[in-house]
Amino acid sequence: MCPKGIFGLTVMPSMFREQLPHIALQWLVKSTTNVLRSCFRKNGIIVFTAIIRAHNGVWQVNMSMQELEKYHNEHGILKQELYPDTFDPKWLVTESGWGYFHLSALDNQPWKEMHKEAEALADKFHSHREDSYGKGWKSLTLHGLNEDTQSLSQYGERDKVLKELDWTWVADECPVTKKFLTDVWPAEFLNRVRFMLLKPGGYILPHQDRKDEEKRLSVCNISLNNPEDCTFIFKDKGIVPFKDSGSAFLMDISNVHSVWNRSDKPRIHMIIHYELGRRTRDMFYTLRKSFYTNRRTLDGLE
Secondary structure: OOOEOOOOEEEOHHHHOOOOOHHHHHHHHHOOOOEEEEEEEEOOEEEEEEEEEEEOOEEEEEOOHHHHHHHHHHHOOOOOOOOOOOOOHHHHHHHOOOOEEEOHHHOOOOHHHHHHHHHOOHHHOEEOOOOOOEEEEEEEEEEEOOOOOOOHHHHOOHHHHHHHOEEOHHHHOOHHHHHHHHHHOOOOEEEEEEEEEEEEEEEEEEEEOOOHHHOOOOEEEEEOOOOOOEEEEEOOOEEOOOOOOOEEEEEOOOOOEEEEEOOOOOEEEEEEEEEOHHHHHHHHHHHHHHHHHHHHHHOOOO
16 A cells, blocks of 8 residues: 655656556646645555646655655654564565664764765765655765666666666766675675765655565665764665665665655765675675674663
């Protein structure tokens, strides 16, 4: 079930050609006042229930501030998952149903230095999905096809695209961040790696990046900073407890999620897509150490 509404975004009809019947699309584009409620998918991403108005060939999508605030109020609680006694990586990653998992084994990384590197490039960031479900959302690619690499699915055959990925000039400007990615991050292959900036007052509307049947902890989201009034919220799973001092979480992005920066500071995170390759053992140890550290913390032993 998609969450209700969208929020003040102008979208071209081409976004919906694969999702709406052709006749209905023509009817909407010709109309200036008709309203349709629908869920739509863009680049494989499922986005909320929308109120779509067509005006002179451009679709205006609206979600009230009250609706966005309702979503964050309804789901914005901090939930504590129940940790089993024994660590099982398969259960954790594919069967737990958790929305996120704190990689506490990586807590002592130079996040603040990495934040300074990203912050110094703030004027180089590119607008990200502001034509669909983001406002004040920007990205800058460290590892990809170029400095503004979007979802890899839009560039052609996946195996071929993966072979073309490489460091961008951004990585050269961020030596501390690059060293973390090459020497510390426990995976052999990097896919797309990006800095993601959310401006003060910016938001990412409720959406899910994968289908329900693709549930698993996979993508890593690292807070290089996270202002107090900026919240990342999963539907039914609550607030992700990012630290402003820096923290890393594996995420299950098949769950509906939204971010809202109600602070007066830009929020900068780093998103890592990866393949384990020959470093499966390294990830195993990172997960295991994090699992027992997290459990001891929840039990009040640390």
